[in-house]
Amino acid sequence: MRIRSRAVRVLTATALVLGGTTAATGASAAEAPVTVQSCYGSGKSFTTTNKVWPAYPNWAYTTSNCADINIRPNVTVQVQTCWKDHSCNKLRTIRAGEWGLAATDVYDGSRFYLKFDRNVSGTIAY
Structure with a gap:
């Protein structure tokens, strides 16, 4: 499958959340959950x-x-x-x-x- 820019943005946001902060708010992972659904x-x-x-x-x-x-x-x-x-x-x-x-x-x-x-x-x- 080819990589899409949307997928890159979601994965980046997920990495930030798992790291404990988000770029926009500095919120913790518990306050800003991100769900990534696989294709399958x-x-x-x-x-x-x-x-x-x-x-x-x-x-x-x-x-x-x-x-x-x-x-x-x-x-x-x-x-x-x-x-x-x-x-x-x-x-x-x-x-x-x-x-x-x-x-x-x-x-x-x-x-x-x-x-x-x-x-x-x-x-x-x-």
């Missing part, structure tokens, strides 16, 4: 309908949680990421029970759906 920590369950997620005619939108679209399927699958302009990335194979990349370096707010070679369920983080 923002994952949610998914299940395909007709080998597509989300089910037609819905779209998913990338978020600032992850720089990539990541899936952990319950079976080994081939997946394509398709975009608003109807173009699709090449097929990628992702092994059962392992996190894999469906798409990399995605822009926040990009509209997409995933096409699989079979119906599948698992976890997705984007």
Whole structure:
């Protein structure tokens, strides 16, 4: 995953808080907690309908949680990421029970759906 400036700011703020002060206020860590959520920590369950997620005619939108679209399927699958302009990335194979990349370096707010070679369920983080 690529590093984003927002992530750098959050990590810097976390380091300052853990160090006992914040740059703006000098507050202690107990007074100014910072929560950092990992990309995979923002994952949610998914299940395909007709080998597509989300089910037609819905779209998913990338978020600032992850720089990539990541899936952990319950079976080994081939997946394509398709975009608003109807173009699709090449097929990628992702092994059962392992996190894999469906798409990399995605822009926040990009509209997409995933096409699989079979119906599948698992976890997705984007």
